[in-house]
C-alpha cells in the first residue's frame with residue numbers, strides 16, 4: 001500500500017491589528033493556538049511587531065501598516081495575495097473590523113474564525129463574545145476549547161539584549177534596586193489622571209521614579225521627573241527613549257507600576273509586576289482591568305456619568321472631569337500600600 005506523501009500543515013494565522021494593549025492581551029490566545037497548530041503567524045501593526053516577534057507561540061510576524069504605507073484597497077489586496085501563497089488552513093480574527101475580515105476572505109483561507117459581533121458573513125466559524133468576561137477570556141473563546149484555555153494572563157518574551165540595554169540605561173541614570181514605574185499617558189485625555197507629578201514627589205523618598213511611555217508622552221514625563229529632581233529625588237523620563245520591550249523590562253524591574261487604563265497596564269500583567277490601575281471615564285468591567293491578587297484599581301464609584309464611552313473621550317464631555325480629579329494622591333498611595341510592593345523586607 002503506498003504511503004501518502006506528508007505535506008507540512010500550514011500554520012494558523014492570527015490577524016490582530018488593534019492597539020498595543022490588545023495585542024498583549026491576545027498572547028494567551030496565541031499560546032492556546034500554538035498548542036493546537038504549532039507556532040502561529042501573526043499579522044499586526046508595525047508598532048506591535050516587537051511585542052510578538054520574540055514570543056515562543058509565534059512563528060513569523062507580518063507587519064501591516066494599515067494607517068500608513070499599506071493604507072488603501074490595493075495594498076489590502078496585495079497583502080491578501082501574499083497570505084494566499086502561504087496556504088494557511090485557518091485564520092483566527094480577534095479584531096472585529098471589516099478590514100480584518102476582508103483580508104482573511106480575500107486571502108482565501110478556507111476556515112476563518114471570528115466573533116458574531118464582527119463580520120459573521122465573511123467568517124466560516126462564528127464564536128460568541130461574552131461581554132461579562134475579561135478581554136483575555138473573550139479572545140480565548142476564539143480557540144473554543146477549554147483544555148486549550150492556557151494561562152489567563154498575558155505574556156511577553158523579553159530578550160537578554162532587552163535586559164542588558166535597560167540595565168545600562170537605568171545604571172547610567174543612577175537608578176538602584178528599588179524603583180517605581182509610572183505611566184501617566186493615554187491617547188484619550190479623559191483617561192489621564194492629572195496628579196502623577198504630585199504622586200511622584202511623594203514616592204521619591206522611598207524609590208527612584210521611572211516614567212514610561214511613548215515619545216508622545218515625553219513632555220508629560222519631563223514635567224513629572226523634573227519636579228522630582230527639583231525636590232532632591234531621583235527620576236528618569238524614559239518616555240520615547242526605550243523600545244516597547246525595554247519599557248516592559250523597566251516595568252518588570254519595578255516594585256509597582258501606577259498607570260491609567262492604557263497599554264502599560266497590560267505590560268505589567270505580562271511581566272508579573274504589581275499594578276495600581278487608575279480608571280476614570282472607563283471601568284474595569286469593560287474587561288481590561290488588572291487580574292493579579294496584589295493588583296489594585298483606583299476609581300470613583302457612584303458617579304452617574306461614568307463610564308461615558310468605550311475608549312474614553314479625548315476630553316470630559318461635561319467639562320469637570322470629576323471621574324479623575326476626585327481621585328486623590330492619598331487614594332493612590334493607599335492602593336500602593338495595599339499591594340505591599342514598597343514594604344521593607346527586614
Ligand code: SF4
Nearest residue numbers: 305306308316322323
Ligand atoms: S463625563 Fe463623567 S466619566 Fe466621562 S470624562 Fe467626564 S467625569 Fe469622566
